[in-house]
Amino acid sequence: GENVEQHPSTLSVQEGDSAVIKCTYSDSASNYFPWYKQELGKRPQLIIDIRSNVGEKKDQRIAVTLNKTAKHFSLHITETQPEDSAVYFCAGTRAAMFSGGYNKLIFGAGTRLAVHP
Amino acid sequence: EAQVTQNPRYLITVTGKKLTVTCSQNMNHEYMSWYRQDPGLGLRQIYYSMNVEVTDKGDVPEGYKVSRKEKRNFPLILESPSPNQTSLYFCASSSDRGVGELFFGEGSRLTVL
Numbered sequence: 001g002e003n004v005e006q007h008p009s010t011l012s013v014q015e016g017d018s019a020v021i022k023c024t025y026s027d028s029a030s031n032y033f034p035w036y037k038q039e040l041g042k043r044p045q046l047i048i049d050i051r052s053n054v055g056e057k058k059d060q061r062i063a064v065t066l067n068k069t070a071k072h073f074s075l076h077i078t079e080t081q082p083e084d085s086a087v088y089f090c091a092g093t094r095a096a097m098f099s100g101g102y103n104k105l106i107f108g109a110g111t112r113l114a115v116h117p
Numbered sequence: 118e119a120q121v122t123q124n125p126r127y128l129i130t131v132t133g134k135k136l137t138v139t140c141s142q143n144m145n146h147e148y149m150s151w152y153r154q155d156p157g158l159g160l161r162q163i164y165y166s167m168n169v170e171v172t173d174k175g176d177v178p179e180g181y182k183v184s185r186k187e188k189r190n191f192p193l194i195l196e197s198p199s200p201n202q203t204s205l206y207f208c209a210s211s212s213d214r215g216v217g218e219l220f221f222g223e224g225s226r227l228t229v230l
Binding site: 006009034036042043044045046049089091104105106107108109110 | 152157158159160161162165175176207218219221222223224
């Protein structure tokens with residue numbers, strides 16, 4: 001089955017610097033890779049996602065890259081701001097083990113990002 | 118307002134006392150799911166449901182039950198809670214069979230003594 005590993009578990013940067021979080025996945029059939037941000041005491045919320053037919057996707061200061069050959073994908077945050085401080089989760093799909101083909105998201109363990117003013 | 122609502126938000130209970138965490142969504146989503154969040158382990162799926170009366174186990178289903186009698190509701194049942202079920206629980210729904218955006222509830226923090 002799918003396994004998603006996320007690194008680093010904690011990341012501390014100065015405001016204005018870039019932050020990069022990396023994830024690897026095991027199932028070569030995985031085809032959908034979202035990133036969720038969870039602020040302290042809040043629910044996770046989708047910030048960006050990428051599908052396997054695309055190598056890179058950007059949305060303002062955040063971008064995600066996907067390397068299918070190496071089975072890893074990364075979240076890049078540029079010009080970090082204090083409000084970027086949160087826990088970030090990557091995830092990957094895994095085909096369900098029954099007819100119907102529903103996919104199930106497998107989450108990484110999370111990265112706690114701290115942006116210091 | 119589109120939302121996923123969980124209750125209770127906080128609960129302290131004792132070992133063996135049955136409890137139910139309710140989840141309701143108003144977005145007419147077919148897909149609903151329960152996750153538990155534990156430090157260092159991320160979000161692990163407990164059960165999920167593709168539609169009314171269709172449910173399946175996630176990665177950590179032991180000790181939990183679910184039902185999906187109505188499209189909007191997906192309660193999580195702990196028949197005989199144990200301390201290792203102390204966790205933060207999230208319900209989520211999606212319109213895209215679980216591979217589109219997941220909309221999470223606010224979470225339910227459960228402590229089993």
